[in-house]
Amino acid sequence: MAIPTLAEAAALIAAKKLSPVELTQACLDRMHRMDGTLHAFIHPTEARALADARLAEAAIMKHGPIGPLHGIPMGLKDIVDTAGIPTTCQSRLLEGNIPTADATCATKLAAAGTVLMGKLTTHEFADGGPSFDVLAPPARNPWNPDHFTAGSSSGTGAAVASGMILCGIGTDTGGSIRGPAALCGIAGIKPTYGLVSRAGVAPAAFSLDTIGPMAWTAEDCALMLQVLAGYDPKDPAGADRPVPDYSALLGRSLRGMRIGLIRHFHETDAPVSAPELAAIDNAVAVYRDMGATISEVTLAPMQDWHACGSLISMVERATAYEEWARTRLDGFGERVQRRLMLGALVSGVDYVQAVRRRRELRDQLRDAMRGLDAVLTAAAPGEAPTMDAIPRWDVFDRPSFTIPFNVAGYPAMSICAGFGPQGLPLSLQIVGKPFQEATVFQIADAFEKATAFRGQRPAMV
Amino acid sequence: MPEPLTDEALHFLLDNAGLTLTEAQKTDLKTIQDGLAAMKARVRQPRGRMAEPAHCFGFTAEDL
Numbered sequence: 399m400a401i402p403t404l405a406e407a408a409a410l411i412a413a414k415k416l417s418p419v420e421l422t423q424a425c426l427d428r429m430h431r432m433d434g435t436l437h438a439f440i441h442p443t444e445a446r447a448l449a450d451a452r453l454a455e456a457a458i459m460k461h462g463p464i465g466p467l468h469g470i471p472m473g474l475k476d477i478v479d480t481a482g483i484p485t486t487c488q489s490r491l492l493e494g495n496i497p498t499a500d501a502t503c504a505t506k507l508a509a510a511g512t513v514l515m516g517k518l519t520t521h522e523f524a525d526g527g528p529s530f531d532v533l534a535p536p537a538r539n540p541w542n543p544d545h546f547t548a549g550s551s552s553g554t555g556a557a558v559a560s561g562m563i564l565c566g567i568g569t570d571t572g573g574s575i576r577g578p579a580a581l582c583g584i585a586g587i588k589p590t591y592g593l594v595s596r597a598g599v600a601p602a603a604f605s606l607d608t609i610g611p612m613a614w615t616a617e618d619c620a621l622m623l624q625v626l627a628g629y630d631p632k633d634p635a636g637a638d639r640p641v642p643d644y645s646a647l648l649g650r651s652l653r654g655m656r657i658g659l660i661r662h663f664h665e666t667d668a669p670v671s672a673p674e675l676a677a678i679d680n681a682v683a684v685y686r687d688m689g690a691t692i693s694e695v696t697l698a699p700m701q702d703w704h705a706c707g708s709l710i711s712m713v714e715r716a717t718a719y720e721e722w723a724r725t726r727l728d729g730f731g732e733r734v735q736r737r738l739m740l741g742a743l744v745s746g747v748d749y750v751q752a753v754r755r756r757r758e759l760r761d762q763l764r765d766a767m768r769g770l771d772a773v774l775t776a777a778a779p780g781e782a783p784t785m786d787a788i789p790r791w792d793v794f795d796r797p798s799f800t801i802p803f804n805v806a807g808y809p810a811m812s813i814c815a816g817f818g819p820q821g822l823p824l825s826l827q828i829v830g831k832p833f834q835e836a837t838v839f840q841i842a843d844a845f846e847k848a849t850a851f852r853g854q855r856p857a858m859v
Numbered sequence: 860m861p862e863p864l865t866d867e868a869l870h871f872l873l874d875n876a877g878l879t880l881t882e883a884q885k886t887d888l889k890t891i892q893d894g895l896a897a898m899k900a901r902v903r904q905p906r907g908r909m910a911e912p913a914h915c916f917g918f919t920a921e922d923l
Contacts, residue, residue, distance in 0.1 A: 605913075605914065701901060702901045702902075704898075705897070705898035705899075705901035705902055706901070706902050708898055709898055709899065709902060716876070720877070723876075723877075723878060724876075724877035724878065724879075727878065727879065727880075735884070736884075736887065736888075738878075739878060739880065739884065739888050740888075740891075740895070741876060742872045742873050742875070742876035742878055743872060743888070743892075743895055744895070744899075748899050748902070750912055751899070751902045751903050752902040753912035753913050753914055754902070754906065754910050754911070754912045754913070755901075755902040755903075755904060756912070756913040757910075757911060757912060757913040758904065758906075758910075760913060790887075791890070791891050791894070793894075794891055794894035794895075
């Protein structure tokens, strides 16, 4: 069976032309064939998947689907609590941990009739991979398993790209959805801070953490976000706002749309590879051809955003895991140990200065986006590096293209923007105004449908 | 460039944080001192004492 997008599968299921059981079995077959290499799943739930699929099929045959996610195989990052199913955050510290309740996002996806294929590999506690000294091996990139997936939603990126699932949950504190989406050649959106409940999901850095969809296309992400978005009193950062139709703008013309380009981020602050730059320039040309107006936007140097987000992250992470850091530091893998050690070197005053800088930077982005619908920049420096090329102290190696929008709390999406000379994906980041995810999807979807990049899957598939 | 972190200063900070590190970890941690100092410098802008952090909040209807 060819791998359908979520939207294609939903249409076929609704027309009773595709059986959820057969779709699930095809995903399981891919899992059996490829996951020994890719390590995208840490806790596969094959029996649960088949049971979910049979239930979905019976219900759909009787009453029709309850929504587009009914009968769709999906996975959850292993920092998302799942009742009765191990949730280990890929850490030896949580080996054998079986929650008694689902996270809110897991509950919502189950209520939408999805098929749970399993828990997906993550960097330990959503931080610091790839690590070979934690509970399970790191995920590998389906486009070339010698290469990195990025993280921390590494398993979700690998599983979606290889068609083992049609969509999955990622989390994003500094780029953990958009990084793997970029390097694995899929779509992933970090929603506006507070839009999707974090209840029942292990924290990384409280004021930066977001939960969001990862799938093959922007359209698929819109369908998934429709289920995930919405106020949850269990999340103290939850935004109590009405949920719009995230697919409403898909297919509408971009004529007259005003898009900014933060060129200095990817050309001078942290220059991307030549193929990545060409991919961004191509995307700009595609949008111009569609009738959008492109203008340049200047913000503070990306290093300022990176410093602000990183200092906040170091302290909030060290706070969340302080007890274990004090008593069981060697239970963490080396990379997370190093991150937690950093918390000791950042003072309370340093933290509050970072939070003051955060307000200034947010204000700057808000002002820059007045009169614009969205802004563009890189999501990653280029094609995926090899697994052994990730620096020990990667946070000091180069600034992140993704963390600025965690600092601001704005919605930001990575989509596939082409392929480089090594045959690995290139990417584009699209950033919208708060709660304007529908516009981000519109812009992303227009590019995907105007180009041929969604027609290409990894060779191993 | 900041003054190199002395063993005594590092010991104080780690003790304050309640962390027990190996000698190799302490040496490793010292290697990032310049990078961390550069980050700290970037969040310190010329700003008056009135500048508010991002997480200052207003009460909403739900609080009342």
